[in-house]
Amino acid sequence: MTAHIPKPSLPAPAQTVGVVGWLRKNLFSSWPNTIVTVLCFLLIAYYGYLFLDWALLTADLGGVSSDACTSGGACWTFINVRFPQFIYGFYPENLRWRIDIVYAMFATLIVLLVNERVPFKKWLAIFTLFVFPVIAFYLLYGGAFGLEIVDTHKWGGLMLTLVLSCVGIVASLPIGVVLALGRRSDMPVIRSISTVYIEFWRGVPLITVLFMASVMLPLFMSAGTDTDKLLRALIGITMFQAAYMAEVVRGGLQAIPRGQYEAASALGLNYWKSMSLIILPQALKLMIPGIVNTFIALFKDTSLVLIIGLFDLLALVQSAIIDPDWPNVSTEGYLFVASMFWVFCYSMSKYSQALERKLHTGHRN
């Protein structure tokens, strides 16, 4: 009997692997393919060059008025000059340091929370969720610690967009979870209340909700009880998004096998313990894409507050574009808004992907 000698593994032919292999397989596999590849490349290069030329090479950045925009390219001077207004809204200039502090704290907390290696994550999260909003409220609104009150009708721009979306995101998730649990409850009253709530709020457009909140609601309230317009918008957005969130969460809950509920019950864990320790941690992990999807939609939907007279980032830029002192700057303005929104939304999306990878524990593959 002869012993079996395994054959050595040889390297793959050079033309099938690496960059060359990829190019041959995907872009130049046949004559028609090669022609299409070359044509597309030329098109991209041509329009790419036109855009770059307009946006960078012949663009203007300096100066303080539209007179500085002479080169024929993009007039970034407009953005440059109006930038503080886009970021701070109509907030009094001498008090803008308060917003700066909030921005800085927010950015620092986010960076710390996202970073894997930072210790005391739990306390940091508690601080971000419960202490930071209080600090941010007093800094932005004032009215305590000797800080001057800045009325919410002076809030605007990016700051308003962030306030609306952060509050909406943070408040709608827990409400959504409770509603989803309610809709799956065995108790008929709780189930019907949750179902009716969800179906009602999902059935009306956000614009209607905002109109109701700003126009109709004051009519029903006795004179003198004037709640803040921003507060009403916030409540409207939160209620609306909570209904969407509830359905995303319910989808996640349904994906958890019955055996998990049974194992938890058999071990003597009660409803709330098995939900919070076993079902929700697994369900939320499955729901990350759906939840972030809702977050992103919410972030962009905040622009709708324009119709009740709140000036978020988009509304401010739009009103600046029609300023007669700045003719022909709409492209620059919209590009700026689009890229601002894109940066925030893309970051959320990227973070959610990282989170999914981190939480993956090797099951369900």
Add this chain to the structure above:
Amino acid sequence: MQLESDKVNTSSSAIIELKNVNKWYGEFHVLKDINLTVTKGEIIVICGPSGSGKSTMIRCINRLEEHQSGNIIVNGVPLTNDLKKIDLVRKDVGMVFQHFNLFPHLTVLQNCTLAPIWARKTPQKEADKLAMKYLERVKIPEQANKYPGQLSGGQQQRVAIARSLCMNPQVMLFDEPTSALDPEMVKEVLDVMIELASEGMTMLCVTHEMGFAKSVANRVMFMDAGEIIEENAPHEFFTHPKSERTKLFLSQILQH
């Protein structure tokens, strides 16, 4: 103890008593007048064709399923809709499932310590020690920090057994514990169960492992169509089955 008032008198050694238990799934009558008394330390194997109600019966014992009439008394506590009593019963009864039902987002050790910590308020350190003791007993202490998804089926089922034992149950229910396993892993799980039996644990096992039944069971029961057709000591059960239905069933599972 205040809980004593919840308990009712039963014959001193009986730990589980089912009296005329009936259960329906909608219109379907799954359990028909089940009577069963299990004494402390007894090992009972329940077999029968699928759909015969054997799993449903043991799932009624820890109230994963609700019975509609009759009485179930576990360790002196009658099972009703009263959540406190259900809780009390579940503290005494551990369960091992066909599909393990480990918590995939927690490590093996966390799987074992979760219930002691949250349902029993055991301090973390003590719970860890307890969990390691039982993981050693099911012979996988070295896997403690892995996730269930990284373990083989047999290992997962042994973890599930350890997880139940961490709650110090008086009774263990096994619902087809080896049916979802690859053949070469059945033995490692049965070995653990045999060891548990030799230590005096009261066990109710729904299983078709006839070797296990022959070697450790005190009683073997055969169920069909929601009824207990026959029960006997294992030797008698296998050599002289009384009913035709049992004979047929045994011939079908023992033939090959």
